[in-house]
Amino acid sequence: MKEITIQTPITCANVGPGYDIFAVSLAENSDIIKLKLNDSGIISIKVRNNFQNIPTKVSDNTAGLAARELFKSKNIVQGVEIEIIKKVTSGAGLGTTGASASAVVFGLNKLLNLNLSENEIIDFARRGEVASGGSPHADNVAAALLGGFVLVRNYQPIEVMKMKMPEFPIVLAVMTKSQRTTRGFISYDIGVEKLRLQMAHCASVIHAIHLQDEKLFGKAINTDFIAEPVRGAAISEYWEAKKKVLKAGAFGFNVSGGGSSVFAVCSEQNRDEIAELMKEIFKNNPHFVDVIKTTTSNTGVREII
Numbered sequence: 415m416k417e418i419t420i421q422t423p424i425t426c427a428n429v430g431p432g433y434d435i436f437a438v439s440l441a442e443n444s445d446i447i448k449l450k451l452n453d454s455g456i457i458s459i460k461v462r463n464n465f466q467n468i469p470t471k472v473s474d475n476t477a478g479l480a481a482r483e484l485f486k487s488k489n490i491v492q493g494v495e496i497e498i499i500k501k502v503t504s505g506a507g508l509g510t511t512g513a514s515a516s517a518v519v520f521g522l523n524k525l526l527n528l529n530l531s532e533n534e535i536i537d538f539a540r541r542g543e544v545a546s547g548g549s550p551h552a553d554n555v556a557a558a559l560l561g562g563f564v565l566v567r568n569y570q571p572i573e574v575m576k577m578k579m580p581e582f583p584i585v586l587a588v589m590t591k592s593q594r595t596t597r598g599f600i601s602y603d604i605g606v607e608k609l610r611l612q613m614a615h616c617a618s619v620i621h622a623i624h625l626q627d628e629k630l631f632g633k634a635i636n637t638d639f640i641a642e643p644v645r646g647a648a649i650s651e652y653w654e655a656k657k658k659v660l661k662a663g664a665f666g667f668n669v670s671g672g673g674s675s676v677f678a679v680c681s682e683q684n685r686d687e688i689a690e691l692m693k694e695i696f697k698n699n700p701h702f703v704d705v706i707k708t709t710t711s712n713t714g715v716r717e718i719i
């Protein structure tokens with residue numbers, strides 16, 4: 415086999431309180447990644463629908479960097495053309511750069527019969543993330559690879575647990591970031607009171623998934639003392655918006671991954687209403703792209719014909 419075509423889901427990382435350890439795959443939308451092996455010994459990248467100037471230099475592209483890290487570590491000399499067919503907005507906290515990295519390592523594992531374990535694929539893919547946010551976090555790449563809800567249980571070595579995810583209704587307001595990453599502004603000194611609550615909310619997220627209780631899930635994702643204060647502050651009207659969306663009946667509201675997209679957990683009955691409201695609230699934000707009505711999903715990267 416010389417080539418493979420892969421579909422990659424968008425993912426919502428952190429899922430409220432689970433900074434760098436939680437992420438969940440979403441049903442809409444996805445990008446397509448095509449890999450073609452060749453004899454050049456060179457990794458090359460093409461991006462179709464490249465309206466956002468996604469870099470095609472290997473070291474600046476998450477997919478290219480992940481492939482390079484994999485080849486370096488396994489002493490592989492191999493030419494490969496990576497074609498990224500963009501359908502989803504990048505740089506908006508929807509995990510698309512991580513998903514591209516996961517797809518490339520998943521595809522190369524298959525094409526070159528490398529027999530990598532899921533944790534090894536995640537480990538190489540996360541090294542690609544450095545090209546995007548400067549940090550090798552594993553949450554997005556793991557959810558993209560495995561689908562469902564993931565818990566990064568350990569970073570050294572990488573150990574990821576996957577949970578089957580009930581299909582909870584989600585509304586996303588897609589907004590791009592005004593700066594490359596806000597990670598550098600996050601403070602980890604949250605104090606013992608907030609630390610207790612943060613841990614309790616993380617536990618509640620897992621419990622809500624096991625109970626398949628979207629209301630409890632929404633309540634649990636609503637609180638985060640680590641990333642939300644910084645990312646929320648970078649989104650105009652964020653706290654007002656959160657208040658309005660919860661008042662309209664959503665169960666929870668938070669920032670998706672590194673932002674600036676935000677997501678609401680709601681019931682199927684009020685998903686349309688919440689979507690309209692979020693559009694109304696954010697439509698004048700200069701970084702606003704669209705509102706997407708979707709659900710949490712159990713589908714990860716997969717080969718398509």
Ligand code: HSE
Nearest residue numbers: 427433434551671672
């Ligand atoms: N956990 C990462 C962060 C996800 O919060 O920076 C980035 O999408």
